Amino acid sequence: MTGRDYIDRVYEQVVQRDPDQPEFLQAVREVFDSLPPVVDRHPEFEEAGVLERLVEPERSVKFRVAWSDDQGHVHVNRGYRVQFNSAIGPYKGGLRFHPTVTESVVKFLGFEQILKNSLTGLPMGGAKGGSDFDPKGRTDAEVMRFCQSFMTELQRHIGQFTDVPAGDINVGAREIGYLFGQYKRLRDEFSGVLTGKDMTFGGSLARTEATGYGLCYYTAEALKTLRGDSFEGKTVAVSGSGNVAIFAIEKAGQLGAKVVTASDSDGYVYDAEGIKLDVVKDIKLNHRGRIREYADRVPGAVYRPDCSGVWTVPCDIALPCATQNEIDAKSARTLVDQGCTVVCEGANMPSTPEAIEIYESAGVLYGPAKAANAGGVAVSGLEMSQNSQRLEWTFDQVDQRLKEIMVGIFNKSYLASQEYDRPGDLMAGANIAGFMKVGQAMVAQGLL
Incomplete structure (x- = not known):
């Protein structure tokens, strides 16, 4: 055979x-x-x-999450934790709170996480979890009650040497704080059981920036190695306006590019002069507003209600940072036809298979999510290390280590693509390099 x-x-x-x-x-x-x-x-x-x-998966947990809103009405959501593979370390992967969360979504994310974590070189297995709860429009008190109910069940299945969840879509510092507090209350222990924590109780500097910064470090290394090029003078389209998108915009700008778009689930904004990051941060990080507000506050900016329209904007580099399957064949063809030559993924699996085929046939430099967006989990791993040592590293120490990891991920992927006769195919290279470490560990540990 x-x-x-x-x-x-x-x-x-x-x-x-x-x-x-x-x-x-x-x-x-x-x-x-x-x-x-x-x-x-x-x-x-x-x-x-x-x-x-x-x-x-080695273990899949599905559970009921009952909570009450501020009016005393009872709501019931579904909670999930899929512990996929622990061959190279404790389970590690984020929690996502979004109405689109299903068992299929959690399993795809957990499966991707196995190889992504392997590529970082850190000892972390693959897992993912979350709930179909939608925090949008909910008060802090409602989010707290949901998180406490969610953790009341999840705490049975996690621990610093077993499974260390992190944040993902709609699970940021606020949610991690509530989840950590409930874990600490129930287990009567203070441990590094969650990452993405606030700096006041064990968080890591550069964790918030990690996925977006890491995406740009990976893209910059790919441009340098494969094209002899850089971000300097390039026009960049970014989707999303959460942490990944915000800090990808920030780092791309620092590397000399002009980012002209940002989006959320309602629509996107286009600013020909370059996205004003302070405005986006104020809208999204300070008062959890909608991206349409950007056009009201920045003269000359344009808002469009269809978020997929972000891929109709001419650009040199596309950095999808929103959600899965956001770029379909039609959007990919539009990107290519309008001159885009680089697509590196900040979201998880944002391109459909048909879109990827178009990238490949057009010679687009394509950086797949499991490699390009691994910066978040890489710094989560570094947060675990700091927690274990009871130390706090400086921003520059973490950022430098992040850059080294992302450059290493590119190099592992590129070398694997050459070794297995797929030169320059970074998706194949990432899959192969990530799989080899995990597969060899599984063989060495016997039939489990």
Whole structure:
């Protein structure tokens, strides 16, 4: 049996078991398509059933989250934690609070997290979790009550040596604080069980900036190595306006680019003079407003209600930082036709398979999410290290380590693409480099 035969057989098993989980199937298919030459060269992976085990979470928890709003009305949401793989370290991955959260979404994110964490070089396994709770429009008191109810169940399954959650969409410093407080109250211990914490109780400097900064460090290294180029003088389109987008805009500007867009789920703004970051930070970080307010406050800026329209704006570099599958084939074709030559992903799986095919056929420099957006979990790992040592590193120390990790991720991916006859294919390279470490660890630890 060839490597392709083995991979196809395992994938069909996944389809039969989880036919109603499109996001998860998409993530598995994307990784598996890169692995035939690896399995051909390493038959021990098939002999040990590595792929069969890789696609099945070690543990999945689904639970009820009951909470009351400020009027005393009871609400019930679903909570999830998928602990996917612990071959190279304790489970590690974010929590997402959003109405689109389903078991399929959590599983795709957890599966991606296995390889992403592997690429960082830090000892972290893969996991993900969250809830279909929507914090938008909720008061601080309501969010606190939800977080406390959520953690009352989650605390049974996590710990600093078992599973260390972090934030993700709609789970920022406020939510992490409430979650940590409830864990501490229930377990009567102060430990590094969550990352993304406030600096007053064990957080790390540069954690808020990490994913956006890391995305730009990765993109800059890819531009330098593959194109002999840089951000200098480039026009950049960014989607999103959360932490990832905000700090990608900030770092791209520091590296000499002009970022002209930002968006949220309602629409996007275009500012030909360059996005005024202080305005976006005030709207999003200070009072959790909507991006449409930017156009009211900045003369010459334009707001459009369709958030997918951000990809109709001419640009040299696109940095999607919003959510999964935000760039479809139509948007990808528009980007390419209008001169975009680089797409590096700050969100998780923001490009559909059809969009990726268009990038590849057009010769676009494509940096996949599991490599390009690994900066957040990398600094989460560094926060874990600081917590274990009871130390606090400076911003510059963390930022320098982040840059080294992101450059290392690019180099691992690039070298793997060359070794397995896919030169310059950074998606295949990331999949292969991430998989090799995890697969070898699984073989070494026996049938678990």
